[in-house]
Amino acid sequence: MPIIDNVSTKKRSAFLDVYRGTAVLLMIVFHFCWDLLNFGFMDYSIYDPFWVAFRSIILTLFLSAVGWSAYLTLGSSKKRAWWQRDAKLFFSAVAISLATYLAIPEQWIYFGILHFIFIASLLVRPLAHKPILSALIGASILVIYHTSSWLHFPHAFTTISQYIHLPQRTLDILFPFPWVGVVLIGPLLGYLNWHKCPIPNHFFIRIMTFMGRHALPIYLMHQVFLFTLVASVKMVLTHFS
Template sequence: MQTSSVFEPTKRSAFLDVYRGAAVLLMMIFHFCWDLRNFGFMEFSIYDPFWVYFRSLILTLFLSAIGWSTYLALGRASSQSFWKRDIKLFISAAAISLATYLAVPDQWIYFGILHFIFIASLITRPIAQWPILSALFGAIIIIIYHTTNWLHFPNAFSTITSYIALPQRTLDIVFPFPWIGVVLVGPLLGYLNWHKCPIPNNPIIHILAFMGRYALPIYLTHQVILFALVAAFKMVLTLIS
């Protein structure tokens, strides 16, 4: 079986693209199930352990890839390239906020995954050039979060929403802890050259790599398409029943 670590001619890491693409695929499955639940085709609570861990897996893949790609970009990208990426993330996060505010003003997204990625990218960039130190800080944050209550801040959300006119419920929110720790661990994956790992060169891998390469536009559009498809299917069933 042929293997590859880099896809020509982009010189991108195939392994990292597939890694990110797997996160995109899982995210689409998660949102598709949410849409099915919303229209009554499935019944489950998003607070059930399975769905909590499923979401955590998706976040772990996405956020570790952020730190990982930041480390790799530091060696070849200019500061202008970083600012272009930052501006793109900022505009995308703002678009998500605006779209959800217009669609569901009582649950609009004001600090979801894109907002967090934008902030985390800025925080991680200065320390990513020292991947071992970065990973050490990240591991300490994760360990403290999971072994103590020091970084939980259970009343922070209600306190913030009591002072700022934000909805008590939101369609998506990513709290800083422990997730900034996951981002900080990411540069270590680049330092260990995981992006050079060979992978099978077949159509499935190429599809995942494509999804990873265009993760942002897929994120911005996939839920609109999935929601519309499920809604249309529900409408057809209602008309013929």
């Protein structure tokens, strides 16, 4: 569950980096627990209210940061940086799909968080310079989604799978609604100058800042490390049991 920073070095916000870094840390905890579940060290359902809420918090942090970061780059004249960022997101999403297809073809990721962030980044860009309007649209999407069935589209997957062969299960999937609403609320955080909030300068904050600045590579690599670690421990325990 990542987001690439699209704020130039001169305009970096330590608070936004910590905000994003918090999402990265929670994501690592979430995936570590999933690995423990997968290898039998924990027993829980990912559909339990706690884990559903935990995932929602992570997504809310990451996706609101997408819109927030878009607002902060409005004054940037370096359009090449935009394209470079978009290219990184696109090829990273393709890499995730390809890697999971080769490793677990029956559950490969065809539209996960990274794919959604790429699309959402393009969608929020035209509205980022109107943060209040963007937030109103985003809030409306959230209200409609949670108070009616208009944006649920329960048969969307069945319809799409008639034309495209997709696995019935996937390691990660993110439906556009209601999450596009969270992205559209993001520019309002920039408009309210949340990125200027002071933060203390100590060791833990510096770690969180680092994680926020390098969210994409951490996202791409952390599960390789965690899965290997848990699998190795399981193998050792099985061997000596």
